[in-house]
Amino acid sequence: MKLINLTPHEINLCGTRIPASGYVARVTSHRHQTGEIEVDGKSVPTYSITFGAVVGLQPEQDGIGYIVSAMIRSAAPERRDVYSPADLQRDAAGVVIGCGSLDSNYGC
Numbered sequence: 001m002k003l004i005n006l007t008p009h010e011i012n013l014c015g016t017r018i019p020a021s022g023y024v025a026r027v028t029s030h031r032h033q034t035g036e037i038e039v040d041g042k043s044v045p046t047y048s049i050t051f052g053a054v055v056g057l058q059p060e061q062d063g064i065g066y067i068v069s070a071m072i073r074s075a076a077p078e079r080r081d082v083y084s085p086a087d088l089q090r091d092a093a094g095v096v097i098g099c100g101s102l103d104s105n106y107g108c
Contacts, residue, residue, distance in 0.1 A: 012098030
């Protein structure tokens with residue numbers, strides 16, 4: 001299977017580097033204020049986010065899989081060709097340096 005990376009950064013999958021394709025899948029969102037809370041004597045607004053359609057996800061093609069964020073994958077449960085990085089590997093400072101597997105919508 002050929003994997004196309006629809007995230008904005010390179011993916012290191014089990015030592016194989018998959019460059020960003022230049023295309024990024026995103027999910028639309030709408031944010032609206034729901035109220036405010038007081039923190040240390042200051043008023044802080046609170047918001048709710050409603051997620052909408054996935055944009056930038058190419059049509060399904062035989063032999064092609066798309067690497068997207070977990071949010072995008074979850075927003076497209078009907079798609080069996082989308083994968084998101086899993087089993088994240090971190091360096092000593094806690095920075096993600098790779099992943100050991102991919103999550104998919106199979107079985108969902």
